Amino acid sequence: MPPFADGLTKASPKGGNVFSLSSKKKRASEKEKPKPLKGILKKPAQQPPQNSPSAEEAKPLSNRERKRQERAKAWAAKIAEREAAEAAASPKKAAGEQMTDIEFLQRKRARQEAGSGGGNANQKKRRKEESFPLLDGAPAPRVFSPNSTSATESNDPGVNPMFLNKGKEKGATGNPGASQNSRADSARAAMPPPPKPVGPPQVHSAQLRRHALELEKSRQKLPIYPHADTLRQCLRDRHVLVMMGETGSGKSTQIGQFLVDEPWRAGRCIAITQPRKVAAVNLARRVAAEMGVRLGEEVGYNVRFDNRSSDKTIIKFLTDGMLLQEMLADPKLKRYSCVVVDEAHERTVGTDLVMGFLRKLVYGERRGSLKVVIMSATMEVKTMARFFEENRGEGVIIPGLMPEASKEESTPEAKEEESTPEFKEESVGSETRPTPPETDKKAKRKKKKKKKNKGGIDTMKLIRSPSPIPERIKTPEPTSAAGFEAERSGGKMFFPYFGTVALLIVPGRQYPVESLHAAAPVQDYIDISFRTVFQIHCTHPMPGDILVFLTGQDEIENLKKTILEHAAALTKEMPQMHVLPLYAALPFAQQNKVFLPAPQKNMRKVILCTNIAETSVTVPGVRYVVDCGKAKLKQFRPKLGLESLLVTPISQSSALQRRGRAGREGPGKCWHLYTEDAFNELAQVTKPEILRTDVSNAILILKARGHDDVVNFDYLSPPKLESLQKALEQLYSLGALGNDGKITPLGKKMAKLPLAPPLARVLLAAADKDMNCLPEVVDVVAALSVDNLLPPPPSEELREQMEEARQRFRRAEGDHIMLLELVRSFDSSGEKLKGWCEAHFVSHYAMKTFIDIRAQLRTYCSSLLSSTTWDSAAAETISPDLAERVLKAFLKGFFHQTARAGPEGRLGEYLTVLGHQNVNVHPASILFGKRKEAIVYHEYVFTTKPFARWCSAVQLDWVAEASPGWVKGEV
DNA sequence: TTGTGGTGT
Numbered sequence: 001m002p003p004f005a006d007g008l009t010k011a012s013p014k015g016g017n018v019f020s021l022s023s024k025k026k027r028a029s030e031k032e033k034p035k036p037l038k039g040i041l042k043k044p045a046q047q048p049p050q051n052s053p054s055a056e057e058a059k060p061l062s063n064r065e066r067k068r069q070e071r072a073k074a075w076a077a078k079i080a081e082r083e084a085a086e087a088a089a090s091p092k093k094a095a096g097e098q099m100t101d102i103e104f105l106q107r108k109r110a111r112q113e114a115g116s117g118g119g120n121a122n123q124k125k126r127r128k129e130e131s132f133p134l135l136d137g138a139p140a141p142r143v144f145s146p147n148s149t150s151a152t153e154s155n156d157p158g159v160n161p162m163f164l165n166k167g168k169e170k171g172a173t174g175n176p177g178a179s180q181n182s183r184a185d186s187a188r189a190a191m192p193p194p195p196k197p198v199g200p201p202q203v204h205s206a207q208l209r210r211h212a213l214e215l216e217k218s219r220q221k222l223p224i225y226p227h228a229d230t231l232r233q234c235l236r237d238r239h240v241l242v243m244m245g246e247t248g249s250g251k252s253t254q255i256g257q258f259l260v261d262e263p264w265r266a267g268r269c270i271a272i273t274q275p276r277k278v279a280a281v282n283l284a285r286r287v288a289a290e291m292g293v294r295l296g297e298e299v300g301y302n303v304r305f306d307n308r309s310s311d312k313t314i315i316k317f318l319t320d321g322m323l324l325q326e327m328l329a330d331p332k333l334k335r336y337s338c339v340v341v342d343e344a345h346e347r348t349v350g351t352d353l354v355m356g357f358l359r360k361l362v363y364g365e366r367r368g369s370l371k372v373v374i375m376s377a378t379m380e381v382k383t384m385a386r387f388f389e390e391n392r393g394e395g396v397i398i399p400g401l402m403p404e405a406s407k408e409e410s411t412p413e414a415k416e417e418e419s420t421p422e423f424k425e426e427s428v429g430s431e432t433r434p435t436p437p438e439t440d441k442k443a444k445r446k447k448k449k450k451k452k453n454k455g456g457i458d459t460m461k462l463i464r465s466p467s468p469i470p471e472r473i474k475t476p477e478p479t480s481a482a483g484f485e486a487e488r489s490g491g492k493m494f495f496p497y498f499g500t501v502a503l504l505i506v507p508g509r510q511y512p513v514e515s516l517h518a519a520a521p522v523q524d525y526i527d528i529s530f531r532t533v534f535q536i537h538c539t540h541p542m543p544g545d546i547l548v549f550l551t552g553q554d555e556i557e558n559l560k561k562t563i564l565e566h567a568a569a570l571t572k573e574m575p576q577m578h579v580l581p582l583y584a585a586l587p588f589a590q591q592n593k594v595f596l597p598a599p600q601k602n603m604r605k606v607i608l609c610t611n612i613a614e615t616s617v618t619v620p621g622v623r624y625v626v627d628c629g630k631a632k633l634k635q636f637r638p639k640l641g642l643e644s645l646l647v648t649p650i651s652q653s654s655a656l657q658r659r660g661r662a663g664r665e666g667p668g669k670c671w672h673l674y675t676e677d678a679f680n681e682l683a684q685v686t687k688p689e690i691l692r693t694d695v696s697n698a699i700l701i702l703k704a705r706g707h708d709d710v711v712n713f714d715y716l717s718p719p720k721l722e723s724l725q726k727a728l729e730q731l732y733s734l735g736a737l738g739n740d741g742k743i744t745p746l747g748k749k750m751a752k753l754p755l756a757p758p759l760a761r762v763l764l765a766a767a768d769k770d771m772n773c774l775p776e777v778v779d780v781v782a783a784l785s786v787d788n789l790l791p792p793p794p795s796e797e798l799r800e801q802m803e804e805a806r807q808r809f810r811r812a813e814g815d816h817i818m819l820l821e822l823v824r825s826f827d828s829s830g831e832k833l834k835g836w837c838e839a840h841f842v843s844h845y846a847m848k849t850f851i852d853i854r855a856q857l858r859t860y861c862s863s864l865l866s867s868t869t870w871d872s873a874a875a876e877t878i879s880p881d882l883a884e885r886v887l888k889a890f891l892k893g894f895f896h897q898t899a900r901a902g903p904e905g906r907l908g909e910y911l912t913v914l915g916h917q918n919v920n921v922h923p924a925s926i927l928f929g930k931r932k933e934a935i936v937y938h939e940y941v942f943t944t945k946p947f948a949r950w951c952s953a954v955q956l957d958w959v960a961e962a963s964p965g966w967v968k969g970e971v
Numbered sequence: 972t973t974g975t976g977g978t979g980t
Contacts, residue, residue, distance in 0.1 A: 275978065275979080276977095276978065276979085277978090277979080303979090303980095304979075304980055319978090319979060319980080320979075321978090321979040321980045322979085322980070324979090324980075325980055346978090348977095348978065348979075349978095349979085350978085350979060350980085551975095551976070552975065552976065553974080553975080553976090554974080554975090583976080583977095584976075584977060584978090585974095585975090610976050610977075611976055611977060612976075612977060614976095614977085615977075615978090616977065616978075631976060631977090632975065632976035632977085633976070633977095634975090634976075634977090644975085645975045645976065646975095647976090689977095689978085697980090701980095752980095753980085754979085754980035755980080791974095792973080792974055856980090908972090920972095922972090922973065922974095923972040923973045923974090924972090924973060924974075928972070928973095929972085941975065942975090943973075943974080943975065944973080945973095947973080949973095
């Protein structure tokens with residue numbers, strides 16, 4: 001008898017199951033459609049759902065289609081004209097001349113005559129230049145879109161493309177036959193095979209193309225596939241498309257392929273951004289395979305340390321961070337005709353900044369020549385659409401989606417202090433940051449205070465630095481008559497246009513997942529998780545793995561232990577349990593175990609994970625999810641200037657995401673360890689990262705890309721003024737900004753480095769003549785940039801052995817120089833990386849990352865310093881003098897993270913130089929238990945106590961020397 | 972005397 005059954009009854013006040021079966025059997029994509037609950041174990045009699053369209057008629061080339069093609073041609077000509085004008089005008093402009101209209105026309109005619117005839121010459125010419133065989137010739141054949149003539153016309157009255165799944169629910173809930181037998185499909189099947197590519201020598205092997213043809217079948221089954229035409233039409237009519245595509249809709253792989261042949265592409269690349277590297281790489285692989293091309297040629301990717309793209313690349317997947325980096329050299333993103341922002345709902349700082357830049361470009365410098373697609377989950381669609389509408393959605397109503405936009409904004413918010421008012425929906429649409437007199441007064445008070453305390457920095461002056469007047473241009477005339485028609489009819493006809501934004505909702509492919517909530521509030525969710533896991537295991541059939549969401553490594557390892565102890569007591573008839581932890585700090589080899597089937601036949605995987613499994617990792621085989629309702633989230637407290645990790649209740653979208661993990665391979669079930677009322681009280685969406693973190697890096701990114709007025713930048717969610725102020729202060733104190741708030745030459749160099757501003761400052765300081773320790777500092781900075789370089793001992797027995805192995809790196813100066821010793825020791829050992837790491841208890845994976853980062857930093861630095869030798873083996877030994885120079889360089893970036901010895905007799909205690917806060921040397925530091933005059937530390941963490949991690953001994957006069965004027969007084 | 976969610980340049 002398993003120990004849990006008894007516990008379960010006790011845990012419930014009513015003496016029943018802890019869980020009340022929710023009366024709703026929710027389908028992830030249609031929550032609003034309650035369905036009667038059938039028996040828990042009864043298998044639904046439905047097939048895997050596929051959201052396929054109802055029959056769509058394939059028409060011959062209709063008048064409308066012909067007109068559309070004409071419009072497309074006209075469009076291409078327009079872009080070509082614009083480019084011709086730009087190209088022609090620029091040399092003249094440089095010479096201070098103005099080109100006359102006549103000159104312009106002459107040039108234009110000359111260009112046209114140079115082409116092989118017709119008004120489409122420019123377009124043809126460009127196509128040839130691209131040498132993309134699949135696109136050669138006009139009209140461009142849609143090699144990969146055999147349904148291109150199918151009639152999913154967005155301007156077809158009676159169809160509501162905004163709700164593409166409406167009226168198709170039968171298909172959606174699992175009647176694939178309906179779609180497969182549709183006339184549209186047979187029409188597609190009857191189409192002639194794709195024409196063979198013509199043009200330059202065949203670089204694509206027949207094998208690649210054969211494989212692509214095989215993949216074509218599964219492409220056609222994707223829910224998004226039938227909507228290709230609607231999607232294309234949206235982007236012909238509007239420059240911005242906000243698309244809600246649910247999990248499994250195929251949006252990420254298909255969007256690029258749908259748009260390749262569009263005339264507005266004008267030979268330029270389509271960028272698709274991702275928040276994660278793996279996603280960018282895998283998507284590129286898949287799309288290259290589907291298109292039958294070699295990865296890195298027409299389809300490629302670009303992520304840190306790995307660039308597989310070329311001049312030929314027309315669909316490029318890249319991380320949002322990489323796009324931001326590209327924007328340093330190319331602020332207008334001239335090489336792209338279209339930027340697709342995928343997973344926009346995740347609201348990472350990178351994605352948010354990219355969206356801000358794109359909004360500015362699409363209504364400004366790139367008006368008419370840039371298409372923007374935002375792909376997001378349900379919850380954020382309104383936010384995104386309003387943000388991208390040229391007038392912030394003012395006076396525009398999204399039919400059916402936001403009928404009472406004003407009403408729902410009156411939801412009362414909870415706490416005043418901690419909740420960020422800017423985060424509420426309604427403020428998203430605000431045109432500029434509101435500056436009522438009250439705010440202004442407050443700000444002025446702050447300014448006075450700052451002046452008094454720190455002497456001399458006028459932070460408000462920094463904030464209020466040059467404020468370009470935002471350009472206001474009227475909504476462009478829609479190119480589609482139908483779009484115009486729809487707007488005029490005032491909501492009678494539903495067209496997917498929300499002012500200047502097109503809006504599309506594409507259904508996904510998810511199996512139904514049943515939601516269960518706790519009947520009463522849960523006190524100890526670890527204990528209840530444990531019971532629930534056994535309850536599921538004993539009452540639910542195999543196959544079906546269990547995924548348990550917890551908050552951290554510690555919880556996971558503890559629960560794993562408990563489960564294993566009790567799993568041993570399971571009877572032999574019961575399936576066995578295979579318990580696996582999953583969190584980011586776990587070595588890859590162990591992480592990968594979750595992808596493998598359980599080692600024995602009658603065995604169920606129980607995966608205990610952090611929110612890594614919410615987005616980053618998809619575990620196969622999962623049918624049951626346990627959601628504890630909490631997660632660790634970073635929080636920035638601007639008053640203290642500190643980031644900390646806090647266990648926080650998750651948001652509703654997060655809960656739905658977790659639940660969705662049960663429905664990837666079949667109908668599933670999710671146990672939420674909190675009441676339904678508690679769920680209803682959760683925030684709708686997770687607070688965007690930009691409101692939770694230190695924004696100094698983000699501000700430097702803005703400044704370096706020419707946005708001086710960082711307060712009035714187009715943020716989807718503007719950070720608190722306090723956070724901005726803190727960031728500006730930090731950048732100013734590091735010398736990245738001048739008194740006028742503008743970026744300094746030093747700041748520009750810092751922005752180019754892939755490092756947090758203080759570390760970037762350190763690196764640049766080391767290049768100074770008096771410091772002269774760049775190679776050493778590069779080593780230390782790179783070592784500090786990797787996580788878990790020195791993992792804790794795998795077992796207590798090995799602790800002594802570990803300490804002995806690491807003994808040779810010890811340096812009296814502290815952890816920074818210890819890291820340098822470690823790196824030197826590896827460099828001079830001549831051993832293979834893996835063996836060396838194992839012998840010294842250094843993380844192999846972290847060390848590989850270290851090597852990559854170091855190489856990248858060296859490349860950046862080579863331009864700073866011509867005569868630097870990077871040969872570590874030939875370098876001087878780490879003399880006390882060299883160590884001192886290294887630490888002094890660190891103080892240039894970390895003077896604000898220094899502390900002096902605390903009261904006598906308390907060894908590890910220090911008081912921060914700024915703010916006089918108590919900090920303790922972290923026990924993992926080699927300075928632990930040692931008393932020094934002062935320390936510089938790399939990181940402040942608050943766990944059981946405030947700790948300073950990665951500490952080194954410094955002298956107070958060094959601190960004073962390295963600090964800017966206003967800090968000196970504090971030392 | 973510790974051991975922090977997840978990303979990214």
